[in-house]
Amino acid sequence: MAGGEQEGVAVPSQNKGSWSSFLKSIASFNGDLSSMTAPAFILSTTSLTEFSAYWSEMPGLLVAPANEPDPQKRAMLVLKWFLSTLKQQYASRNEKLGSEKKPLNPFLGELFLGKWEDAEGETQLVSEQVSHHPPVTAYSIWNNKRGVRLQGYNAQKATFSRTIHVKQVGHALLHLDKYNEDYLITLPPLHIESLITGSPYVELNKSTYIVGSNGYTSRIDYSGKGWVSGTKNALSAIMYPHGQEKDKSAVIYTAEGTWTDTFTIKDAKKNTVVTYNAKREPKTPLTVAPIEQQDPLETRRAWKRVADAIMKGDMSATGSEKTVIEERQRALRKQEAAEKKEWERRFFSKVDRLPVCEKLFKDVPGGSMEADQTGGIWVFDQEKARNAKPPFSALSEQLKNGWK
Ligand SMILES: CC(C)CCC[C@@H](C)[C@H]1CC[C@H]2[C@@H]3CC=C4C[C@@H](O)CC[C@]4(C)[C@H]3CC[C@]12C
Numbered sequence: 001m002a003g004g005e006q007e008g009v010a011v012p013s014q015n016k017g018s019w020s021s022f023l024k025s026i027a028s029f030n031g032d033l034s035s036m037t038a039p040a041f042i043l044s045t046t047s048l049t050e051f052s053a054y055w056s057e058m059p060g061l062l063v064a065p066a067n068e069p070d071p072q073k074r075a076m077l078v079l080k081w082f083l084s085t086l087k088q089q090y091a092s093r094n095e096k097l098g099s100e101k102k103p104l105n106p107f108l109g110e111l112f113l114g115k116w117e118d119a120e121g122e123t124q125l126v127s128e129q130v131s132h133h134p135p136v137t138a139y140s141i142w143n144n145k146r147g148v149r150l151q152g153y154n155a156q157k158a159t160f161s162r163t164i165h166v167k168q169v170g171h172a173l174l175h176l177d178k179y180n181e182d183y184l185i186t187l188p189p190l191h192i193e194s195l196i197t198g199s200p201y202v203e204l205n206k207s208t209y210i211v212g213s214n215g216y217t218s219r220i221d222y223s224g225k226g227w228v229s230g231t232k233n234a235l236s237a238i239m240y241p242h243g244q245e246k247d248k249s250a251v252i253y254t255a256e257g258t259w260t261d262t263f264t265i266k267d268a269k270k271n272t273v274v275t276y277n278a279k280r281e282p283k284t285p286l287t288v289a290p291i292e293q294q295d296p297l298e299t300r301r302a303w304k305r306v307a308d309a310i311m312k313g314d315m316s317a318t319g320s321e322k323t324v325i326e327e328r329q330r331a332l333r334k335q336e337a338a339e340k341k342e343w344e345r346r347f348f349s350k351v352d353r354l355p356v357c358e359k360l361f362k363d364v365p366g367g368s369m370e371a372d373q374t375g376g377i378w379v380f381d382q383e384k385a386r387n388a389k390p391p392f393s394a395l396s397e398q399l400k401n402g403w404k
Contacts, residue, residue, distance in 0.1 A: 011198030015041050019198050026160055033158045033166070034105035034135060040315050042200075044093065044101035045307035047299045049112040051103070052127035052139035054088040055150060055172065057283045059116045059123040063146035066176050072239075075216035076253045076265060078174060078183050079239060080274055082210055083220065086259035087278045090190065090202040091233065100192065100200040104303055107329050108132040108343055112299045113392065114288040121145030124398060125286065126347050126385065131155075131375045132329070136170070138348045140380035142403075147177030149403060153348075153378040154187055164192040165205075169374045173357060177403075182213045184360035186367060188222060203233065204259075209367065211360040215242050216252065233260040242363045295391055297346075346392075347385050350376040 011019045018039035029036055056062050061084050065077040093100050106129035116123040120143060127139040130153065138153035152172035159165050168187035175182050189205045204222035211217045220237040237255035244250035253273070257263025265274035288294075294301040302325065309317035336343060354369060354377050361367045369377065385392075386399045 012041070015039060015198070023196065026164065029158075029160055031158050033156060033164075036102065038102045040310065040313050040318070042099070042102055042198075043310050043318070044097070044103045045303070045310050046101075047104035047106045047110065047112075047303055048135070048137055049106045049110050049127045049129055049299045051089070052112065052137060052141070053114065053125055053286050054092070055085055055139070056116060056123055056125065056141050057088050057286070058084055058281055059118055059120045059143065059284055061281075062123070062141075062150070063120050063143050063148045066146045066148050066178055071179075071214045072216060072252055074176070074179070074181070075183075075210075075212045075214060075218065075239060076273070078210060078212065079218040079220075079237060079253070079255065080265060080276065082185060082208070082218075083235065083237070083255060083259060083263060084276060084278065084281060086204070086233075086235075088283075090204065091260050094199075094201045098199070099194075100202055104299075104306065106132075106135065106137065106299070107302070107325060108332075109297050109346070110299050110302060111295060111297045111346065112288075114286040116284045116286055118284045122398075124395070126380070126395070128345060128347050130345050130348050130350075130378050134374045136375055136378065138378040138380070140347065140385075142398075144398060149175040149177070151380045152185070155374045157374075163195045166190050166192075169372065171357065171372050175403075179214070182356050182360065184209070184211045184357055184364070186210075186364055186372075188220075193224065204235075209364045211242070211363045213356070213360065216240070217242055217245070217363045218253075219245060220255070231258055233258045235259050235263060245365070289391065293391055345381075345384075346388070347381060348378045349381040349384070351379050353377070354379065 022039050026036060061081040065074045068074040068077055108129055110129040112127040114125050123143040125141050127137060130136050130138045134155050136153055136155045140151040142149040150172060152170060154168055154170035157167045157169060167189045170187055172185040173182060186209045188208045190202050191205060192200045193203045194200055203224040208220045209217060216239055218237055218239040220235055223234045225232050235257060238251050239253040240250045252268055253265055255263050255265045260278055262277050264272050266272050291301050291304060306318060306321040309321050358369050361369060382399050382403055386396045388395045
């Protein structure tokens with residue numbers, strides 16, 4: 001930054017110049033995160049289509065509610081699982097890479113598929129970039145053995161005021177077959193901390209609602225260093241019957257702690273029912289097909305040359321390899337316009353209405369299906385997945401009997 005602002009130790013001295021010009025450039029950026037050009041050391045080799053996997057790196061926690069007969073406890077286990085995903089979603093890059101990084105901006109039709117195999121059986125992930133302008137990523141994660149299905153989509157709207165502020169548009173919807181139950185999960189806004197010192201990380205703002213069709217809602221409030229709690233990545237949550245958000249005596253469970261370290265869930269009598277340690281919880285690795293067996297639209301295959309160039313720190317190769325992808329995309333769009341056709345999404349379809357969600361949004365203050373979309377409501381299309389061609393034919397076997 002211009003003038004006497006202190007630069008921290010995080011930016012290596014040879015990068016200080018590029019970092020301060022980057023900061024100057026984003027101060028006037030237009031809200032489209034993908035248009036931002038960042039210095040090499042802050043570029044990630046991972047595309048946003050891969051981020052969908054963060055919902056299920058601990059499949060045991062995702063499927064746990066499916067084995068719980070008590071509806072209140074079930075809703076509490078959904079809350080526990082959701083809280084457990086936050087660290088992967090929002091802090092895993094700084095932990096692995098030393099700071100938040102700028103992800104690769106997915107192209108239309110980009111895919112990311114994989115599965116987790118563990119004691120819970122097979123949990124399958126399908127993620128697809130369903131829109132490029134505005135960028136929207138849709139995903140579907142399911143475990144047939146336990147009858148658990150999660151699907152959703154997300155997009156980001158960014159603004160700049162002192163730092164980068166990001167509003168998330170979209171939702172996640174969890175379905176439990178056995179109880180024919182749905183949970184609508186809203187996505188919290190976030191901002192970037194420590195941008196000036198070059199060690200950016202994510203802090204969450206405001207709240208998340210998890211509205212269950214069984215009549216229970218959880219609200220999670222987030223706060224960070226600058227807040228009363230004074231703690232990084234802090235959370236405070238309550239679970240209550242629909243419509244009773246303001247009634248303290250109606251609270252069934254509470255959760256307190258941080259999403260990067262530990263939190264506890266207590267019942268109405270203040271007895272601890274869960275202590276969760278985010279640092280100790282074992283993760284199941286996601287299995288992804290080797291690059292040579294992947295479809296050309298699969299993210300790691302499609303971005304390989306760009307990723308290699310970034311890893312070498314070769315900015316000019318990074319730029320020219322990105323141009324190859326962009327030009328291919330431009331040519332496809334031109335061809336589609338000439339043929340008056342639209343790009344066919346492989347696994348998702350747009351719908352006009354999503355009644356399950358509309359209903360559950362009633363218990364989200366200010367929430368609505370209209371505010372939840374950008375470029376359409378996207379749902380997993382079982383029919384498309386069942387008819388999937390190689391290398392994805394195995395999906396048809398999984399979906400043979402359809403979803404309940
Ligand atoms: C790090 C600085 C320099 C660049 C800013 C990069 C921006 C584009 C990055 C930083 C943090 C990122 C977010 C981190 C986590 C998630 C949750 C995931 O489920 C959807 C994408 C989303 C919402 C990311 C969108 C892109 C994001 C906002």
